[in-house]
Amino acid sequence: MTVWLALDLLLAAGSLALAFGVVRARRVFTAIALFIAHGLLLTLAWVRLDAVDVALTEGAIGAGLSGVLLLAARHRLARVGAGRVAEAPGRAVTIAIGLGCAAVTAALGYAVLALPDPAPSLAAEVAASLAATELGNPVTGVLMVFRGLDTLLEAAVLVLAVIGVWSLAPDRAWRGAPGAPWTVVEDGPLALLARLLPPVGIVVAVHILWVGADAPGGKFQAGAILAAMGLLAWLAGLARVPPTASRPMRATVAAGPALFIAVGLAGLMFQGAFLAYPEGLVKPVILLVEFVLTASVAAALALLVLGPPSADARP
Amino acid sequence: MPPPAATDWGILPLLAVMLPVLAMVLAAPLGARGAERLTLSLLLPGFVLAFGTAVAIHVSGAPVVHLLGHWSPPLGLAFRADGLAAAMLLTAAIVIAATALFARDGFGTKPGAPETRAAFAFWPLLLALWGAINLAVVANDLFTLYVALELLTFAAMPLACLEGKRETVEAALRYLMFALLGSVLYLLGVALIYGTAGTLDITLLSGRLGLDAPVIVAAALMTAGLLAKTALLPLHLWLPPAHAGAPAAASAVLSALVVKGSFVILVRLWFGVLAGAPAMGAMQILAGLGAAAILLGSAAALAQPRLKLLVAYSTVAQIGYLFLMFPLVAGMPGSEAAAKAWTGGALQAISHALAKAAMFLAVGLMAARLGHDRIADLAGAARSMPLPLLTFALAGLTLMGVPPSGGFAAKWLLLSAAIEAGQWWWALVVLGGGLLTGGYVYRVLSAGLTAGGARAPAPHPPGLPEAIALGLALLSVALGFLPLASFGLVQVGRMGLAP
Amino acid sequence: MSGTVFGLLGAALVGIGLFGMLVRAQPLMRIVCFNLLGSGVFLVFGAVARRGAGAGFAADPVPQAIILTGLVVAFAATTLAVALVLRLADDEDEAPR
Numbered sequence: 001m002t003v004w005l006a007l008d009l010l011l012a013a014g015s016l017a018l019a020f021g022v023v024r025a026r027r028v029f030t031a032i033a034l035f036i037a038h039g040l041l042l043t044l045a046w047v048r049l050d051a052v053d054v055a056l057t058e059g060a061i062g063a064g065l066s067g068v069l070l071l072a073a074r075h076r077l078a079r080v081g082a083g084r085v086a087e088a089p090g091r092a093v094t095i096a097i098g099l100g101c102a103a104v105t106a107a108l109g110y111a112v113l114a115l116p117d118p119a120p121s122l123a124a125e126v127a128a129s130l131a132a133t134e135l136g137n138p139v140t141g142v143l144m145v146f147r148g149l150d151t152l153l154e155a156a157v158l159v160l161a162v163i164g165v166w167s168l169a170p171d172r173a174w175r176g177a178p179g180a181p182w183t184v185v186e187d188g189p190l191a192l193l194a195r196l197l198p199p200v201g202i203v204v205a206v207h208i209l210w211v212g213a214d215a216p217g218g219k220f221q222a223g224a225i226l227a228a229m230g231l232l233a234w235l236a237g238l239a240r241v242p243p244t245a246s247r248p249m250r251a252t253v254a255a256g257p258a259l260f261i262a263v264g265l266a267g268l269m270f271q272g273a274f275l276a277y278p279e280g281l282v283k284p285v286i287l288l289v290e291f292v293l294t295a296s297v298a299a300a301l302a303l304l305v306l307g308p309p310s311a312d313a314r315p
Numbered sequence: 316m317p318p319p320a321a322t323d324w325g326i327l328p329l330l331a332v333m334l335p336v337l338a339m340v341l342a343a344p345l346g347a348r349g350a351e352r353l354t355l356s357l358l359l360p361g362f363v364l365a366f367g368t369a370v371a372i373h374v375s376g377a378p379v380v381h382l383l384g385h386w387s388p389p390l391g392l393a394f395r396a397d398g399l400a401a402a403m404l405l406t407a408a409i410v411i412a413a414t415a416l417f418a419r420d421g422f423g424t425k426p427g428a429p430e431t432r433a434a435f436a437f438w439p440l441l442l443a444l445w446g447a448i449n450l451a452v453v454a455n456d457l458f459t460l461y462v463a464l465e466l467l468t469f470a471a472m473p474l475a476c477l478e479g480k481r482e483t484v485e486a487a488l489r490y491l492m493f494a495l496l497g498s499v500l501y502l503l504g505v506a507l508i509y510g511t512a513g514t515l516d517i518t519l520l521s522g523r524l525g526l527d528a529p530v531i532v533a534a535a536l537m538t539a540g541l542l543a544k545t546a547l548l549p550l551h552l553w554l555p556p557a558h559a560g561a562p563a564a565a566s567a568v569l570s571a572l573v574v575k576g577s578f579v580i581l582v583r584l585w586f587g588v589l590a591g592a593p594a595m596g597a598m599q600i601l602a603g604l605g606a607a608a609i610l611l612g613s614a615a616a617l618a619q620p621r622l623k624l625l626v627a628y629s630t631v632a633q634i635g636y637l638f639l640m641f642p643l644v645a646g647m648p649g650s651e652a653a654a655k656a657w658t659g660g661a662l663q664a665i666s667h668a669l670a671k672a673a674m675f676l677a678v679g680l681m682a683a684r685l686g687h688d689r690i691a692d693l694a695g696a697a698r699s700m701p702l703p704l705l706t707f708a709l710a711g712l713t714l715m716g717v718p719p720s721g722g723f724a725a726k727w728l729l730l731s732a733a734i735e736a737g738q739w740w741w742a743l744v745v746l747g748g749g750l751l752t753g754g755y756v757y758r759v760l761s762a763g764l765t766a767g768g769a770r771a772p773a774p775h776p777p778g779l780p781e782a783i784a785l786g787l788a789l790l791s792v793a794l795g796f797l798p799l800a801s802f803g804l805v806q807v808g809r810m811g812l813a814p
Numbered sequence: 815m816s817g818t819v820f821g822l823l824g825a826a827l828v829g830i831g832l833f834g835m836l837v838r839a840q841p842l843m844r845i846v847c848f849n850l851l852g853s854g855v856f857l858v859f860g861a862v863a864r865r866g867a868g869a870g871f872a873a874d875p876v877p878q879a880i881i882l883t884g885l886v887v888a889f890a891a892t893t894l895a896v897a898l899v900l901r902l903a904d905d906e907d908e909a910p911r
Contacts, residue, residue: 174432
């Protein structure tokens with residue numbers, strides 16, 4: 001039993017304990033707090049799985065932004081009252097569902113153990129073709145070059161989600177500022193953090209974006225950090241969000257995906273295939289797209305956490 | 316099978332996907348009026364692209380393939396438009412065009428008028444839905460198909476609750492929970508398949524996967540997830556309130572296109588990825604659930620007091636027909652019966668899309684004129700709203716399977732395939748379903764045809780929306796006039812034909 | 815070994831998250847459990863990636879990229895679900911018109 005295996009088992013045990021805690025928590029706040037802790041444990045698990053890019057994203061988005069979103073929602077619901085809630089199923093049904101889920105876990109665990117050995121992998125193909133992309137980070141290579149369409153569509157999904165969230169605003173709040181009102185505290189730890197952290201956060205985000213070409217990092221992680229800094233400033237009352245009607249803000253959200261699609265169409269016209277990059281210019285084009293996409297992703301993530309304009313938002 | 320190779324004209328299905336996606340991205344900064352005009356300007360090019368794809372496939376007799384970035388699977392992604400994809404591209408283009416033109420009344424913005432929330436959201440959601448359904452039928456990679464499923468859900472869910480009433484928001488939340496559960500189960504299956512085969516390209520996977528434990532678990536998970544999204548009984552509970560509560564134009568695309576997206580992916584899974592794997596037991600289960608959906612869904616539709624809910628339950632029932640094709644195609648893949656069943660299933664998807672869209676648009680018009688959609692109080696509708704009622708009747712012909720109509724051709728193909736394959740019990744289900752469907756169509760028509768007396772609203776000069784709904788219904792009937800040979804298009808590129 | 819341990823953890827999280835989604839009544843709890851379920855799915859993918867190490871990489875980059883995309887999409891889905899839940903609560907709060 002090596003140290004590393006012991007560490008893995010410890011992480012797994014911790015994660016299981018937290019997961020059980022989440023499902024059995026009596027209060028929603030407890031569940032959310034345990035969920036955030038679980039997310040942070042998972043970040044370590046990802047490092048153990050040698051997936052550092054994923055670890056960064058899980059920490060920033062999976063634990064960080066999701067945690068903010070859920071805590072704010074829980075706070076809102078506690079204020080207005082959660083209203084009618086469907087009844088929890090009876091004891092017999094719960095046990096039946098529990099047995100069913102246990103069966104799913106067992107089948108899935110068996111399937112994981114039964115996966116072929118040696119495991120099929122595309123690592124060799126990626127290694128062989130990575131030189132053509134001028135990138136050092138293979139994950140970025142897959143994201144931006146080999147499977148660039150999936151990344152492009154994901155950016156479009158973010159834009160669509162913003163539109164969907166905004167469409168959930170009540171009619172009379174339409175064109176107002178996104179987000180429900182928040183009692184601003186002028187002094188205190190939050191205000192201090194909101195003054196100290198954003199400059200540091202911006203530098204970190206730019207570094208992660210820049211270094212993502214050759215080392216773990218990239219636009220989603222950088223965008224999440226920027227979004228978090230923006231949200232921090234908003235929470236402390238130091239920044240105001242433009243209203244949903246603001247054309248520059250909408251353009252920021254749309255610019256990244258639109259540029260990515262334009263690059264793709266240019267590839268179609270000049271190279272004969274969608275998202276084929278011009279030879280010799282692969283890395284500069286990718287960096288340009290990533291740069292603009294970071295701004296769009298940051299704006300979209302922040303807007304998604306803020307939510308639709310609220311009926312009782314301050315003007 | 317070897318990796319797909321790029322062919323000429325691969326650019327057509329690619330543009331059919333990317334143009335609506337680009338338009339959706341640009342719609343937000345353009346505002347409601349700009350988005351509306353952008354959508355309307357894309358309707359004709361979208362149809363031309365779909366038609367061009369169909370022609371290219373027909374002429375070459377092989378699917379049209381585009382390799383993104385010139386990278387070939389397994390490392391890269393491919394778009395592969397076969398006959399089924401081309402037929403769905405055409406159907407989507409027609410239904411979206413009809414819906415967009417119909418929706419100008421309700422969601423259009425006059426020049427100089429302020430932007431409303433519903434008008435702002437409708438056009439990009441419609442464009443995203445169009446791009447997503449196109450992506451779902453042409454993408455050849457299992458993870459790209461996951462992204463297509465998510466795009467479909469994120470576009471459809473806000474459309475379902477666009478009106479903003481409380482019941483519609485509840486219905487949308489239930490829809491979202493079902494849809495998200497379906498997506499993650501699908502993604503879990505994708506993980507296991509990658510772990511087994513090292514690729515996610517459907518063409519490469521075809522014939523490569525034996526039925527070992529990870530593949531069986533993956534197939535079960537993915538099928539469960541996709542069934543939840545296609546609303547096959549017993550995972551159909553989310554559909555009636557969501558489709559009935561949406562605005563008429565939204566209901567039309569929800570029933571016509573969104574549920575077909577996950578259905579096509581299910582077909583790709585069982586007849587593409589798992590082609591050649593012996594799975595008759597699973598196929599019979601799927602068709603059994605389909606049969607239950609046909610019979611129970613139609614019975615539920617018969618009992619509905621409200622028109623929109625009746626049409627929504629009709630969707631639940633008609634989706635059941637789609638699943639009858641599974642055991643018939645899987646039984647003996649190269650046979651005549653299998654080809655008929657494949658064509659029948661495809662034709663059912665297409666004719667149902669056209670007829671259901673027409674039905675929802677017509678019902679929307681009737682509800683708007685009457686102020687309610689209670690079937691019991693439909694008296695006098697024949698005088699005051701003759702065109703919508705006629706549209707309902709013609710669409711009903713297709714759903715019932717009355718000749719000549721697209722629906723009749725589809726059901727007749729399924730019926731004869733069932734008999735030829737020796738699985739004659741499905742034929743009984745088709746006949747039974749037709750009778751029950753006739754029951755609820757007749758119920759609505761007889762209510763509408765009774766004289767209304769003084770309570771009925773005055774006749775209204777028919778406008779573009781009525782004509783559009785009628786046009787869709789006529790189209791679904793006209794499909795039945797095409798000679799059966801012309802449906803050979805959907806056979807092009809069928810995988811799993813080699814014994 | 816890491817791959818197997820975390821793959822099995824993923825399987826367990828899938829079961830736990832699925833149980834929570836089906837059994838807990840409050841919408842916000844369902845969303846949290848959906849996220850648990852999602853993290854289990856991603857861990858299974860991560861195990862597949864780790865097992866595919868080779869050619870100088872410690873893990874197969876293709877599944878890693880897929881997980882990244884999936885994480886962002888799952889987050890977007892969570893925000894949509896939360897917005898719906900809050901809208902429902904707001905509607906409750908309003909005086910009937």
